[in-house]
Amino acid sequence: MNVLQKRFYLYSAVFIVLIAVMFVLHLGTGFADLSYVDLARILLGGGTAEENMTVFDFRMVRSVLALLIGAGLALAGLIFQTISRNELASPGLLGVNAGAGFGVLLLIYFSDTASSSLWLQPLVATSGAALAAVFIYRMSYEKGKNLSTYTLVLMGISLTAGIHAIEMMLIVRLSQEKFSQVNTWIIGSIFGGTWEHVALLLPIILLLAAFFYLRQTDLDVLALSDETAIGLGVPLNRARFLYLMAAVALAASCVAIGGSIGFVGLLCPHIARRLVGVQHARSIPLTVLIGALLVVSADWVGRVIIAPDEMLLGIVIALIGAPYFLFVLARAKA
Numbered sequence: 001m002n003v004l005q006k007r008f009y010l011y012s013a014v015f016i017v018l019i020a021v022m023f024v025l026h027l028g029t030g031f032a033d034l035s036y037v038d039l040a041r042i043l044l045g046g047g048t049a050e051e052n053m054t055v056f057d058f059r060m061v062r063s064v065l066a067l068l069i070g071a072g073l074a075l076a077g078l079i080f081q082t083i084s085r086n087e088l089a090s091p092g093l094l095g096v097n098a099g100a101g102f103g104v105l106l107l108i109y110f111s112d113t114a115s116s117s118l119w120l121q122p123l124v125a126t127s128g129a130a131l132a133a134v135f136i137y138r139m140s141y142e143k144g145k146n147l148s149t150y151t152l153v154l155m156g157i158s159l160t161a162g163i164h165a166i167e168m169m170l171i172v173r174l175s176q177e178k179f180s181q182v183n184t185w186i187i188g189s190i191f192g193g194t195w196e197h198v199a200l201l202l203p204i205i206l207l208l209a210a211f212f213y214l215r216q217t218d219l220d221v222l223a224l225s226d227e228t229a230i231g232l233g234v235p236l237n238r239a240r241f242l243y244l245m246a247a248v249a250l251a252a253s254c255v256a257i258g259g260s261i262g263f264v265g266l267l268c269p270h271i272a273r274r275l276v277g278v279q280h281a282r283s284i285p286l287t288v289l290i291g292a293l294l295v296v297s298a299d300w301v302g303r304v305i306i307a308p309d310e311m312l313l314g315i316v317i318a319l320i321g322a323p324y325f326l327f328v329l330a331r332a333k334a
Contacts, residue, residue: 008282011275015289019067022293026063026300027055031308057195065193065201066296066313069258070268072205074291076251077265078272078283079212082223083240083247084153087273088328090265091251094156095132097260098163100252101186103128108178109170122200125256126249132159133248137241188261188314190299197257208250209288212243216280219243223278261314263321264291270328294320 028039032054041047042055073091080089080096091097103124136159140151171182184191212219218239221229229236251265272286295313298320302311 004277004279004282008276008286011286012289015286015293019289019293019296022296022300023063023067026066026296026303027059029300029303030054030059061193061195061198062190062299063296064198065190065257066299067292068198068201068205069190069254069261070264070291070293070295071209071288072201072250072254072291073258073261073264074268074287074294075205075209075212075284076247076254078269078280078287079219079243079247079250080265081269082219082280083244085223086150086153087270088266088325089153089156090263091247091255092160092260092262092265093153095136095159095163096129096248096251097255097262098160099132100125100129100255101260102132102163102167104185104256105167105170105182108182109174119200122253122256126252129248129252129255130245132163133244135159137244184312185259186314187312188259188317189312190258191310193257201253201257204250204253208246209284211246212280213284215243216284219280220278259314261295261317263317263325264294266328267321267324268294270324 024036024039028034028036032051034042034051034054038047038051039055042051047055076096077090080091080094081087083089084094104121106128107121107124136152136155139155171179174182218234221234222236222239222243255261268290269283269287271290272283276282276286295317298316299313302313302316305311305316
């Protein structure tokens with residue numbers, strides 16, 4: 001067992017313990033006054049109907065969604081960075097969040113039933129993200145040539161800017177109620193999630209995480225130069241498109257339920273690679289753990305920092321992510 005493998009097991013154990021601690025802290029936080037002794041009693045089946053509803057239907061579902069959304073966005077960010085060979089790539093940079101957000105905005109703008117349907121908003125968000133990704137891919141693709149990762153990133157930035165401009169024109173025409181709904185979604189929040197959302201998101205994350213982990217060798221090769229990847233027999237354009245669309249589906253599913261939460265897909269893969277190296281056999285599991293820990297911790301901070309009021313999850317993530325983003329840029333220029 002080499003040094004990086006030992007570090008992987010050590011950091012995995014540390015992050016699992018931290019996730020367990022934050023999960024308990026998250027469960028113990030809320031408007032209802034429950035001690036951790038009360039919480040243990042309720043979890044062991046000794047709670048009243050009201051206490052069970054508070055813990056299981058409101059708090060626990062939010063805690064589980066935080067873990068799932070954090071894990072999914074972090075893993076999607078890792079795949080985007082691998083495909084583009086750009087450590088600053090993320091679902092937000094490549095137009096996925098913008099496409100999903102534009103789809104949700106159109107749904108809310110033209111419909112009065114967007115908030116009442118469980119499946120409609122995730123479906124529209126995923127469709128918008130997929131269309132944005134296909135558009136970026138087609139605009140970056142030149143027949144007979146390998147896909148330019150630089151063009152892919154530049155097209156993502158351009159499309160995101162264009163979509164945001166159109167969104168601003170539509171947002172000013174919304175009613176106050178719809179504006180509040182769209183604004184909360186754009187910033188990012190997991191408040192109001194249900195176990196139906198968990199049932200929708202869990203199989204998607206498990207299946208795509210297993211898919212990426214089983215294709216770890218291909219992903220390791222894609223992270224190398226084009227010439228090396230071709231020499232090893234990987235069909236670059238087809239492989240990049242396959243993994244791009246799988247990562248889009250993963251990110252869009254999380255964004256559809258949690259809103260346009262930024263920086264998770266940027267920070268977590270970066271931290272994982274610094275801790276355990278670039279091989280996906282190690283970086284995929286650790287990225288998932290770091291993403292889950294980051295989002296559940298940020299949501300807990302948002303609930304306690306200005307209690308009894310609540311700070312939206314996306315704002316807390318941005319307060320953490322923006323300084324780290326500047327740190328990465330500073331290191332890149334050094």
